[in-house]
Amino acid sequence: xxxxxxxxxxxxxxxxxxxxxxxxxxxxxxxxxxxxxxxxxxxxxxxxxxxxxxxxxxxxxxxxxxxxxxxxxxxxxxxxxxxxxxxxxxxxxxxxxxxxxxxxxxxxxxxxxx
Amino acid sequence: xxxxxxxxxxxxxxxxxxxxxxxxxxxxxxxxxxxxxxxxxxxxxxxxxxxxxxxxxxxxxxxxxxxxxxxxxxxxxxxxxxxxxxxxxxxxxxxxxxxxxxxxxxxxxxxxxx
Numbered sequence: 001x002x003x004x005x006x007x008x009x010x011x012x013x014x015x016x017x018x019x020x021x022x023x024x025x026x027x028x029x030x031x032x033x034x035x036x037x038x039x040x041x042x043x044x045x046x047x048x049x050x051x052x053x054x055x056x057x058x059x060x061x062x063x064x065x066x067x068x069x070x071x072x073x074x075x076x077x078x079x080x081x082x083x084x085x086x087x088x089x090x091x092x093x094x095x096x097x098x099x100x101x102x103x104x105x106x107x108x109x110x111x112x113x114x
Numbered sequence: 115x116x117x118x119x120x121x122x123x124x125x126x127x128x129x130x131x132x133x134x135x136x137x138x139x140x141x142x143x144x145x146x147x148x149x150x151x152x153x154x155x156x157x158x159x160x161x162x163x164x165x166x167x168x169x170x171x172x173x174x175x176x177x178x179x180x181x182x183x184x185x186x187x188x189x190x191x192x193x194x195x196x197x198x199x200x201x202x203x204x205x206x207x208x209x210x211x212x213x214x215x216x217x218x219x220x221x222x223x224x225x226x227x228x
Contacts, residue, residue, distance in 0.1 A: 042221065043221055102217070
C-alpha cells in the first residue's frame with residue numbers, strides 16, 4: 001500500500017486565489033510527522049510546513065497552512081493568496097517513528113494563472 | 115549558513131561508464147540521505163547515514179551502486195556501470211537526528227545516461 005497518496009497530478013489556480021492540495025497517508029505508527037515540500041523547475045526541494053501527529057492545532061507558515069484531519073489520515077496543504085512564484089511541484093511526505101523512514105507522494109503540479 | 119551542496123549539477127555519460135556524485139551537508143547535520151527522483155515521481159530513498167554509518171541501505175542497488183561517508187561529513191554516491199534506467203535526479207539531504215523541520219535538500223544532480 002502507498003504510504004502517501006496525492007491524487008491531483010495537476011492543479012490550476014487564479015492568482016490571488018486560495019488552493020488546496022490533497023494528501024492522504026497510511027501508517028499504523030502513532031508517532032509520525034507530515035511535511036510538505038515545494039520543488040520549482042530548478043529542482044531543489046524546499047521545505048514548507050510540518051505537522052506532528054500529536055499536534056493539536058493545524059500548522060501554519062505564512063501563506064501556507066496544513067489542514068490536518070487525523071481520523072481521515074489526511075494532511076492537505078492550503079496556499080492562500082496564490083502568487084505566480086507558487087507555480088511548482090508540491091510533494092507531501094511522511095516520516096514514521098522509530099526508524100526515521102521518510103516517504104514521498106508522487107506530487108502535484110500547481111500552475112498559477114495571472 | 116551554506117545549504118547542502120551537491121556537484122556536479124548536471125552529468126551526461128554513456129551507458130556502462132562510471133559516475134560519481136558528491137554531497138556536502140549542512141555543518142552539524144549528522145544524518146545524510148541520498149534520494150533518487152525519476153521524472154514525474156517523488157524522491158525515493160537510496161541510503162541513509164547516521165554520521166559515518168550507513169543505517170539504511172535496503173533500497174540501494176548494491177550490484178552497481180555504492181556510497182561512502184568516510185569522516186561523517188561529505189558523501190559520495192557512485193554508479194558503476196551506469197545503465198539507461200539510471201537517468202534521474204539524485205538528491206542529497208541532511209538533517210539533525212530528529213528534526214521537525216524535515217530535511218534540507220541540495221539542488222540535486224541530473225544524470226542522463228545515453
